[in-house]
Amino acid sequence: PVLGSLYGSRFLTGGLGGSITHQCFYSITPANKYDRKYWCKIAETGVCYTIISSSGYTSEEYVGRVSLQDVPQNGTFAVTMTGLQSSDTGRYRCGIGPTTGGLYVSLNLTVLAEASVSRPLQLIQGELHGSATVLCPSGDTQGGGKRFWCKVGRTSCTLIADSDGYVGRRHLGRVFITPRDSSGAFKVLINDLVKEDSGLYRCGIERLNGWDSSQEVVLRVATASALPRRPKFLSGTFGGSLSFKCHHDPKSSYEEKSLCRWEGGSCSLLLDTNGFVHESYKGRLQMGSSDPEHGTYTVVLSQLRLEDAGWYWCRAKSGHTEHTSSVKLHIQ
Template sequence: PVSSSLYGSRFAAAGLGSSITHQCFYSPTPANRHDRKYWCKVAPNGVCYTIISSSSYASSEYRGRVALGDSPQNGTFTVTMTGLRGSDAGTYRCGIGSTNEGLYVSLNLTVLPDATMSRPTQLIRGELHGSVTVLCPSGDTQGDKKRFWCKVGKSSCSLIATSDGYVGWRYQGRILITPQESSGAFRVLINDLKKEDSGLYLCGTRGLRGQDSTQEVVLQVGTASALPRRPKFLSGAVGGSLSLQCHHDPEGTYEKKYLCRWEPGSCLVLLDHEGFVLESYRGRIHMSSSDPERGTYTVVLRQLREEDEGWYWCGARSGHTELTAPLKLLIHKG
């Protein structure tokens, strides 16, 4: 049986005479890797007629201007159509299975008089309970537009987080949209990954006149994870102290290891391994130990206050990638 996770763009636009390259992403299970891959076009009668398949079939109408390439080890297959005609507009399916009615995702193709450029879909793989960093390129360098991250559904994109502090309830404590860099790019950090996080997403900037610049991202969360499920909640008493143990990959090299205080829309760094301590926390927070060989460091927070209750992130930065993990402190009166 094929696995039910198959993702791909829902809409594409290209110019007359130009070409499109469409990627379909699937879970690389043994069944999916070896099964037939196909690309078909839906006719007015509702039947999806095969244009090309991995079984060496190609429709005579499209021969010479369509190609299908499968990369089973990556869980992707790619369809390229060249010399686009007005009659190529319509609904297509990329799918897996012996018939064209099995597992598929639909694409609506618009053929325009002049070409529009679209960015290729990004594929991000994460591990269950782990974290991912998504880089969102943006055409906007003004930095005053709202940045967003949403999950593509059948008819709309459900908003998950925005740069002005909105975070959906399922993502409390586990998502952050970083400030824009000088290039206009920004990052989306997500941790405590769950199986249901797999899917197709959009990230981008939104001005007063709607979406300006978007990037499609397919997130695949592997179910077999080497990462243990770590406790997410710690409780302490007012006036007492707490030890927070943070973990990172012992094989990795990190420029910065830190602890930050998560709020919707920001994560304020409280201290890092190079000795920085936020002024308002001086005297009551310190990194008590660091064991790079075991991939751990420990932060001690003393003289606990009621307002210390909330979400914190352990973080380790390596280039553009941030390894993050959430912890929630619960503070009770002594």
């Protein structure tokens, strides 16, 4: 039996005479690893006619211009079609098992006269209770537009967070869309990952003319290697002090560690290892001991005020990726 989930792009664009590669990501179960993988085209009757499968079959009219590569240990298989013709425009499926009744993802392929290339799907691997960094290229450096992060469903993309301050209820305190850098790109940082976070997403920038420049992302949360569940909530007493541990990967080296205050989807820097301390926290916030071997550093906050209540994020930066964790502080 086919078990688990299958993810892939819902839209592909290729240029006449060019090529496309479609990647399908599947749950790494014994059944899925060894079962038949296929690529088929949906006819007007609704029947999906197999073009190529991992069992060695290739449809006569596609011989020489289609290939399928399965990498079971990564839970991915890719289909490449070359020499694209306008008649290749249509609806396709990539699937596992029998062509009818198995697990599949449907998509639209559009072949255009001018070659416009679809961005390759980005695969992000995360661990249960861990964190993930998604890189969102902008496509341009021009002007504004709202940055967004949404989860792709059967018919639409459900908004999870945007740069105007919207954050969905289930993601409060655990998703942050960074400001754009000089190239126009930005990051989506997510922590306290749960199994249900696995899926297909889009991040991008909404344009005033209604178009958006977006990147498709598959987030896969590995449940086999869960990180320890850490306390999400801390209590402090007005006027008192408290310390909490920030966690990161002991196997990585980080050029910068910091603490920021999460509010309405943005995170204001309070403290970092370069010596910065936010004006309203001077004299009462500091980094304590660091234990790189176990991947922890301690943050101490004293002279607690009522307005200190809220979400705090620990951030450890290594190149483009960040290890983040969040904690909510209550003051009584």
